[in-house]
Amino acid sequence: MVPQRQRPQRQRSQPQQQRPQRPQPRQQRPQRPQPQQQRPQQPQPQQQQQRPQQPQPQQQQQRPQQPQPQRHRQWLVIVGLVTGLVVMLAVGSVFAASISQGPDTPVVGDMDTELQPPDVRTAAEPSGDEATSSIPALNAAGRQLDGMKVSVQGEVVGDIIKASDDMFWLALDEGDSSISVLCSPSDAAQIENLGRYGQSGDVVLVFGTFHADCPDHQGLADIHAEHLAVVAHGQPLYHAVDLRLLMLSGLLLVIGAALMLMRWRLMEQTR
């Protein structure tokens, strides 16, 4: 992370100040600016660099007295790096500590609305022999429930997709499990809210035939709905703008801009 102390490019631009330990070529250079080009056999600055530098007590004494922009620049870089890191770590840790309830928790618009699915037994149409199942259980059962009548409850999400002129597809969600439901236009018309960002979808109870490998839809796992009832209407989910995040972003942008400015200033000095 720390840049090298001696860089050939910079040495070329400021040869007199950077090489106090080699007085002879330095003193000669301003008096004879052209001979270097005429005599390529002379040692170049890079070649000089490769020479073992012997300690010279006189030069060491002179060092602190001379202006050293390169050292100054290095210190600036180091201070910038450390300050930036410390500030970012401090801000990050304070922010992480302040988030105790997890990031972005939506709030249901109408708190009186019961989004918890009601008891299936009470809400179900009287039908008798259908298997009541959750969507994850239905997916896990696979072959066992293939072709059986089931009742499933879940949130309608996404869009209502047209299957044909007289049928529609719904995507029914429960947790992270989903299943496709084929329903009639009248059933689809009951749905007012579709689950998306900022909106919870209607919770519906579906009675129908489950197909693990539907013969009518090229092997799709689906439910052909015979009856559909909305048991809870969806509500807007308010995602409040977190002021802490806005402050954090402002601070980070300022730090980023300051570091960029600092880098720009250092580059200017180099030139």
Place this chain on the structure above:
Amino acid sequence: MWPRFGRDDLANICRYLGILVQLLAVLMLAPLIVSLLFGEFAVSAHYLVGIGCALAVGSLLRLARVAPSELKRKQAIVVTGLIWIVAALVAAVPLWLSGHFLSYFDAFFECVSGFTATGLSLARNIDHASMADNMWRFMMQFLGGQGVIVIALSIGLFSKTGSSFYNAEGREEFVMPYIKRTAQFIWRFSAVVTLIGTSVLCCITMILGMEPPRALFHSLWLTIGSYDTGGFAPQGLSMIYYHSWPLEFITMVLMCMGAVNFAVYARLWHGNWKEAVRDFFRDIELRTLAAWIALILVLFTAALVAGGYLDEMGTLLRRGFFTIVSAATNTGYQLFATHQTTSLLSSGAFMILIISMALGGSVGSTAGGIKALRVGIVFKLVVARTKALLSPGSARDTTSYYHNGRHLISTEAANTAMVVTLLYIVSYLLGTLAGIVAGYDALPSALESVSAASNAGLSAGIVTPDAPLALKVVYVLQMWMGRLEFFTLLALFAGLLASLKPRKRRG
């Protein structure tokens, strides 16, 4: 002696990583704009934080070396290797803030999966994800599919040292004479395909009844996911959600296009249609790919029929074909639900699905995996060696193949093909063992491992938020190594280890 990284190397590496991270800040403006357009102001704050992080981290890294300096080859390898992880760490910030991930690591996993165009996802409740978050997920796939470095090169960054970067990113062939023109061609061609694909899919999704803004964005995302062989989906049901065979057909075409070498498109782009069509049928890579898909399709169909489930003609034509194309091109879109894959497919069909992902697409395409060219070369070598055994001792036969011109199979090409193939197989096996050790069945473990290492993205249900952390780390490593085709990362690790080892003192 292994080359070591000195202080100067590290400073230069940090500087270039900083430039790329700052590029990420610019790219995050896209989801920010989408969030503002759709009134998702809470999400806008997430992306402002993301932009701030990218800017601050990028600026900090760039301070390590103020004066511009040329990047050496070994430094370029490290930058290319690390950028996928550094970028994912920064890109994960807004996704983590979205609340769709259990932990920061899960969001990081999602970003690695996105940048490597894999498509494995740990997102929860994705059906309620914001438009901006989905935009960012798919943008990552676009960047990863095209190549982060390609994007940087096409806008003029790293023009002097582009060649080292380009090779280190797992690309071997130059489509155009110059590196910048190659990158710009890839970018332009992909933009045109994305535009056309989005337009066609938008018409289909609107006919399906989706509202125009949602139809437009879903079409854009599906195009990116298919063409960049990424495999993310904006809905939990993946491609099943749309229930439309025309849409599936278009995405299949896009997947196949994504798996084809950009050099083929370059010839088409410049009007050499006759030559391009002739080359198309002669190219060893495309022949191998076509033969592979045909073979796998026949085997998969036979296994399904023997299994007794999902064996009707309609199922085979629609879902079977789509699944094999998706797996063979390393896209990872599913038309079978995950539970169908695990409970209805016979073990034979399951095994064939695993094998179908292993090969991957073309060299110089958006697809991952071993690559068809290497498998084609290995196959040619096997044939040549067999032929040599039967020939008289004095006979000398040379083996050649057609790929952007006729080439003799050199020892170097043969060695590279063999070693990369071997590394992929070792990675597949190690990942499978990791899954087994974590307590999962062997076949699902194998599917998940091959899917991660070949950047395919099909899942048998192991990659979930509840999976063990160690296993998620293994899959992250597999996705990372698979995308860079191992050598870049092996060189990176070897160089770092050599640098950590203290120097021997003379005398």
